[in-house]
Amino acid sequence: xxxxFSGSIVPPPDELVAAGSRTPSPKITGDALIKxxxxxxxxxxxxxxxxxxxxxxxxxxxxxxxxxxxxxxxEIFCLFEGALDNLGSLRQQxxxxxxxxxxxxxxxxxxxxxxxxxxxxxxxxxxxxGSFAFIVYDGSTSTLFVASDQFGKVPLYWGITADGYVAFxxxxxxxxxxCGKSLASFPQGCFFSTAVGELRSFENPKNKITAVPAEEExxxxxxxxxxxxxxxxxxx
Numbered sequence: 001x002x003x004x005f006s007g008s009i010v011p012p013p014d015e016l017v018a019a020g021s022r023t024p025s026p027k028i029t030g031d032a033l034i035k036x037x038x039x040x041x042x043x044x045x046x047x048x049x050x051x052x053x054x055x056x057x058x059x060x061x062x063x064x065x066x067x068x069x070x071x072x073x074x075e076i077f078c079l080f081e082g083a084l085d086n087l088g089s090l091r092q093q094x095x096x097x098x099x100x101x102x103x104x105x106x107x108x109x110x111x112x113x114x115x116x117x118x119x120x121x122x123x124x125x126x127x128x129x130g131s132f133a134f135i136v137y138d139g140s141t142s143t144l145f146v147a148s149d150q151f152g153k154v155p156l157y158w159g160i161t162a163d164g165y166v167a168f169x170x171x172x173x174x175x176x177x178x179c180g181k182s183l184a185s186f187p188q189g190c191f192f193s194t195a196v197g198e199l200r201s202f203e204n205p206k207n208k209i210t211a212v213p214a215e216e217e218x219x220x221x222x223x224x225x226x227x228x229x230x231x232x233x234x235x236x
């Protein structure tokens with residue numbers, strides 16, 4: 001899966017900008033990245049929201065245990081990869097029918113967080129149990145919400161393209177060819193929300209996240225680390 005967002009939606013993270021500046025390497029634009037993905041992926045499906053957002057996914061080389069899915073409801077776009085162990089109880093919690101899958105559940109959970117929930121974003125993601133990574137874009141508020149499970153069972157990466165777009169993908173090789181060293185593995189157990197304005201751990205929301213420059217020979221420009229002792233949230 002792939003999500004590409006302009007700087008007006010997601011300001012490029014300073015640590016990834018710095019990583020690319022330390023070791024300049026070839027990059028391509030956000031549009032070229034989307035084109036490359038679609039041309040190289042059988043049966044690719046894409047959706048563009050104005051000039052600022054482009055989402056795409058394919059079932060090519062998909063794991064049977066960690067499928068990819070895409071849905072749109074009430075201007076909320078969601079790419080989801082993985083499977084939730086507690087999907088049944090979450091359906092009941094959000095008043096959904098038995099046919100609702102993970103991508104629909106995440107959209108409803110996001111809507112509840114945005115419209116009604118009296119708790120912080122870390123609670124919404126912390127209650128998801130399983131293997132997952134997802135990208136949610138709310139077209140009504142121009143808000144982005146991205147998260148990865150606490151064990152990083154579904155790979156997720158982010159980087160900066162040549163024209164300053166921020167890209168998220170489950171394929172490191174795809175972003176390496178587009179973002180150069182302005183690239184990092186999205187930290188497990190974390191979420192990024194433009195409403196919050198920063199990257200945070202949903203397991204340990206009060207702990208600071210720092211970016212450490214990676215070694216020259218590594219694919220990454222930086223590595224993220226959650227500081228302090230772990231205090232895990234129990235899924236409900």
